[in-house]
Amino acid sequence: xxxxxxxxxxxxxxxxxxxxxxxxxxxxAMGLVGVTGYSYLTGAEPALKxxxxxxxxxxxxxxxxxxxxxxxxxxFVSKSGVSRELFRAANTLVGHLKGGxxxxxxxxxxxxxxxxxxxxxxxxxFSTVAYPEMRRYGYPQAFSTGVIAAGGTLGAMLPPSTVxxxxxxxxxQDIGKLFIAxxxxxxxxxxxxxxxxxxxxxxxxxxxxxxxxxxxTERRQALRDVxxxxxxxxxxxxxxxxxxxxxxxxGGVGAGGAFILGVLRRRLTRxxxxxxxxxxTRTAAxxxxxxxxxxxxxxxxxxxQTPQKLTEFLTGLGLGRYxxxxxxxxxxxxxxxxxxxxxxxxLTVPIIFPVITSLGFDPIWFGVIIVMTVELGLIHPPVGMNxxxxxxxxxxxxxxxxxxxxxxxxxxxxxxxxxxxSFPIIAIYLPGRMG
Amino acid sequence: xxxxxxxxxxxxxxxxxxxxxxxxxxxxxxxxFISVLLRYFxxxxxxxxxxxxxxxxxxxxxxxxxxxxxxxxxxxxxxxxGAGGPRMRRAMDIFATLVLLFVVTVHTATxxxxxxxxxxxxxxxxDLKLPIWPFFAVAxxxxxxxxxxxxxRTYQLIFSPELVGGRHETDAGK
Numbered sequence: 056x057x058x059x060x061x062x063x064x065x066x067x068x069x070x071x072x073x074x075x076x077x078x079x080x081x082x083x084a085m086g087l088v089g090v091t092g093y094s095y096l097t098g099a100e101p102a103l104k105x106x107x108x109x110x111x112x113x114x115x116x117x118x119x120x121x122x123x124x125x126x127x128x129x130x131f132v133s134k135s136g137v138s139r140e141l142f143r144a145a146n147t148l149v150g151h152l153k154g155g156x157x158x159x160x161x162x163x164x165x166x167x168x169x170x171x172x173x174x175x176x177x178x179x180x181f182s183t184v185a186y187p188e189m190r191r192y193g194y195p196q197a198f199s200t201g202v203i204a205a206g207g208t209l210g211a212m213l214p215p216s217t218v219x220x221x222x223x224x225x226x227x228q229d230i231g232k233l234f235i236a237x238x239x240x241x242x243x244x245x246x247x248x249x250x251x252x253x254x255x256x257x258x259x260x261x262x263x264x265x266x267x268x269x270x271x272t273e274r275r276q277a278l279r280d281v282x283x284x285x286x287x288x289x290x291x292x293x294x295x296x297x298x299x300x301x302x303x304x305x306g307g308v309g310a311g312g313a314f315i316l317g318v319l320r321r322r323l324t325r326x327x328x329x330x331x332x333x334x335x336t337r338t339a340a341x342x343x344x345x346x347x348x349x350x351x352x353x354x355x356x357x358x359x360q361t362p363q364k365l366t367e368f369l370t371g372l373g374l375g376r377y378x379x380x381x382x383x384x385x386x387x388x389x390x391x392x393x394x395x396x397x398x399x400x401x402l403t404v405p406i407i408f409p410v411i412t413s414l415g416f417d418p419i420w421f422g423v424i425i426v427m428t429v430e431l432g433l434i435h436p437p438v439g440m441n442x443x444x445x446x447x448x449x450x451x452x453x454x455x456x457x458x459x460x461x462x463x464x465x466x467x468x469x470x471x472x473x474x475x476x477s478f479p480i481i482a483i484y485l486p487g488r489m490g
Numbered sequence: 491x492x493x494x495x496x497x498x499x500x501x502x503x504x505x506x507x508x509x510x511x512x513x514x515x516x517x518x519x520x521x522x523f524i525s526v527l528l529r530y531f532x533x534x535x536x537x538x539x540x541x542x543x544x545x546x547x548x549x550x551x552x553x554x555x556x557x558x559x560x561x562x563x564x565x566x567x568x569x570x571x572g573a574g575g576p577r578m579r580r581a582m583d584i585f586a587t588l589v590l591l592f593v594v595t596v597h598t599a600t601x602x603x604x605x606x607x608x609x610x611x612x613x614x615x616x617d618l619k620l621p622i623w624p625f626f627a628v629a630x631x632x633x634x635x636x637x638x639x640x641x642x643r644t645y646q647l648i649f650s651p652e653l654v655g656g657r658h659e660t661d662a663g664k
Contacts, residue, residue, distance in 0.1 A: 078571045078586045080564030083593045090596075106597055107604035111626065115548035117540060120518065123547070127519055300526060307522025314519075332512035339515070340554030341565050394567045 064359035067092040081398045082348030089352035110347045123339035124306025125215040129171030130331035131313035135322035137284045138180045141166045144277040151268035154256040157202045160185040164206030165245045169213040178207030178441040182448035201460020204441040208430040213241035222422045230302040231295045232486035236419045251467045287312045349401040362409040376414040391432020423482040434461045508557040514550035541615040545625035552632035560639035584647050591640045598633040605630050
């Protein structure tokens with residue numbers, strides 16, 4: 056019996072989801088299903104040839120080096136204790152205001168996320184840095200954990216973002232432009248989170264008490280500690296924007312710079328350096344496994360013409376492009392209940408991307424939109440990876456409490472998503488002016 | 491050898507593999523950093539800096555995958571696993587590791603062909619005309635070690651689950 060390509064495609068997806076739910080690593084499941092399906096339709100020999108060709112081409116592609124390089128930069132910066140310094144600096148400036156510690160957390164999360172590029176790492180770090188401080192001043196548990204969970208999501212938007220880099224690789228978009236496209240939406244996110252805190256203070260003035268005011272000397276001293284890493288970030292992203300470096304070079308310069316700064320400022324011990332190198336290696340290996348799997352699965356999608364068929368189906372519904380976009384985003388929000396951001400992007404973007412381009416949406420803008428949507432999954436129930444991370448650090452808090460604290464920020468995120476869809480220029484203005 | 495010794499022996503093997511991969515990350519970063527500095531300040535470039543960078547990247551990823559596979563730190567969907575009891579979790583871990591072993595073994599076999607064909611085609615680097623196949627061979631050895639380590643992990647999961655270490659946190663996928 057010979058199965059039609061449609062049947063093979065559907066069977067492939069069913070098997071893929073089953074394997075993933077059985078905890079087979081996402082990349083391995085995608086690779087296995089992709090190669091098996093491809094070999095069923097074209098023969099085993101060409102399928103097996105693809106395996107070595109694709110994996111070797113992926114791991115030796117200089118462009119893809121952007122991922123380990125920025126991971127290494129983030130790891131060096133994390134190990135240098137920058138998170139604590141950023142929080143201290145922000146706290147000296149706004150800590151004396153009602154809700155000021157929350158605002159300081161958001162600002163410091165933004166600064167830290169911008170350098171380290173990882174949402175989960177940001178949430179984990181600030182659970183130890185900002186949470187005890189907020190609790191010391193009597194901030195409720197729900198707010199304290201909620202603001203950290205939300206602040207952590209800034210990691211995927213502000214450059215350099217690992218998720219945006221992976222999106223760029225899969226869709227063959229300019230990674231540099233994607234990084235730059237995240238700047239204004241990232242700043243918008245920070246501003247809107249700060250506004251949310253201000254609204255909470257207005258509605259319930261006694262909820263978030265003011266902290267101690269700092270003297271100007273203390274402020275100057277705190278700012279002196281953070282100028283170097285912020286300058287490095289500005290140099291790396293500025294160089295990328297100005298066309299001085301390719302994204303991979305920017306990552307390498309960032310990693311080298313973070314290492315030198317850490318050593319010169321005596322913030323990096325030999326053990327820290329070793330840990331940072333190991334951390335970057337582990338994460339890079341995990342991301343590359345998924346990338347190789349996704350590329351192998353991509354051949355299967357191509358031969359079964361799944362993206363084209365889905366495009367025909369969705370555009371044939373006669374809904375109009377914004378309704379199709381809404382459907383796609385609802386699907387992402389639903390998927391966010393099942394899997395993490397990276398897995399979602401890698402699994403779905405190869406199928407969805409042709410639909411988006413055929414509807415005339417800008418691919419760079421869509422990258423920002425899609426990353427923002429999957430980031431919502433990091434804080435909404437039942438999976439909410441950031442929530443799990445915070446829970447693993449702050450033991451005496453329940454999931455329900457954290458999710459309660461996150462609600463105002465989820466509403467803010469939905470509002471921000473609407474703004475970005477209504478005004479795409481927010482995301483595409485800067486990339487359009489790149490050198 | 492008692493369990494504690496076995497575990498500490500395995501840990502040192504894995505740590506060495508991971509450390510080797512981590513060293514390559516450092517070398518690639520240094521290669522890129524120095525290349526950029528030399529280009530902008532002295533208008534010179536490291537011969538084959540580009541090729542070394544990408545070939546070392548390949549090596550570090552395959553060696554990194556070996557350690558990641560043994561430690562069980564790949565990106566996974568933990569929804570069902572997280573909701574299950576210890577027996578179900580163990581069964582799922584064994585199944586997932588067997589699939590992993592199969593996939594990586596097939597990959598290693600196909601990669602061997604790639605190393606051979608690169609050798610036969612006599613592919614060389616751009617500037618120094620160094621043969622590329624030794625780099626591929628080192629990467630392939632990383633893949634072979636992945637097969638060995640996953641086989642050990644599978645054996646441990648089935649017969650000595652107490653020897654299998656817990657997950658190490660990675661921040662992939664965020």
